[in-house]
Amino acid sequence: MNKIFYFDNAATSFPKPQEVAASIYEYIQKFAANPGRSSHKLSIESAKKVFETRENLAKIFNFENSEHFIFTANATESLNIVLNGYLNENDYILTTFLEHNSVLRPLNFLKKTKKININFIEFCPQNGIDFDDFYEKLKDKTPKLVIINHASNVTGKIVNLNKILDLKKEFKFKLLIDGAQTGGIYNYNLKEQDIDFLALTGHKGLYGPQGIGVLFIRNPEILNPLKFGGTGSLSEKDIQPEFLPDKFESGTLNVVGIVGLNEGLNFIDKIRISKIAEKKEKLTGFFIENLKDINEIKIYSDTKNNSGVVSINIEKISPSKISQILDKNFNIATRPGLHCAPVIHKKLGTFPYGTVRFSFSFFNEIDELEYAINALNYITKNNKN
């Protein structure tokens, strides 16, 4: 196959570091036994891989006890665990217009089933959320939970987390951060940053395979599990263990995914998150700089605090058509449409057709971006509509 110019890393990062695939192959070939269910050598080897990955998460996200990192299927499951396991009848919650359907849909379900009260912090293109409005809403009523998408998967805007944490200190709410787009891009320090729940996925900025996610839980006693079942521990009891990580990890784990994630984590640890962020900043800056002089192109992202995502539209061509031409004629992979985040598109004025999203990874290079810019120039000039 001819070279694919892959700019859909906010959906899933590709390619993965070589070690990710190699470790999964080795695991399946050599010791893919069930971890924590037996005491034979292979089971222990498998459990050691799970343990090592958890320890790696604790190191990279800077938290002392690795059992506070729970393995899930993806960020969506991590978010669902918190929303379903923490919110009760008539609870008041505050969230943002940046949210993905992984937050909006469970919240709307809970609105129906538990009559929760949902309020939105005003949108602000420069900062993602309007902090003055946030402050006013907190003054009006303290929410049981504040849910914030740390970086919009549509515009790439990273919200100022430390400013949110200052407000948390003052108003004492619990905080759920959706880190689907920021894990491996933003340098979290969970020892210092008082985030109650951090939802992550393994297959984007953490460079692991699909199907593995993570949830950081600071205080497990305030949260109910979503799943109950076998954990390999306390088998004589027919009630769920209360200790971590078992309380939230019923059923056989996705060790194949965990093993791959571990190598993704080793990769970002070796490169350093600050270097990855720096490279993304360079790519995003170059792309935006070169597109902004093309009159027919409207850009919905800016270079300040960007996770490596640029959303655009070309006058008089639908996003799906642009993405189709890029794929078919130029081998360029992008994502058109609403990106599972309908409410921010309403704020941007791009609902219901959305935008064309370019999202970069550490593996992208400037010459690939030059190729994409030339392709967009060509499409713009040759648009017959």
Next chain:
Amino acid sequence: MKAIIIMDSIHYILKAEKLLKKYGIKIDLIPVPKEVDSNCGNAIEIKNEEDLFKVNEILKNHKINFKVFKYNEELNFFVEIGG
């Protein structure tokens, strides 16, 4: 085999293994002896009984729940001595 420690789950067994090795304590991961009721099927054997005090201190400092069993030759049985 003179003394063993057991924990709630394999995560804590592996966490204790990492910690105890770091402190230079000679240990081995073993399947739990049949006389001891272990939750996760695995145990840590403490090679030198005189390390038990240190083991106790290290695990408590790191807030790891555990139980210690010592082999009683007269009874031919493991007896719980603390945790």
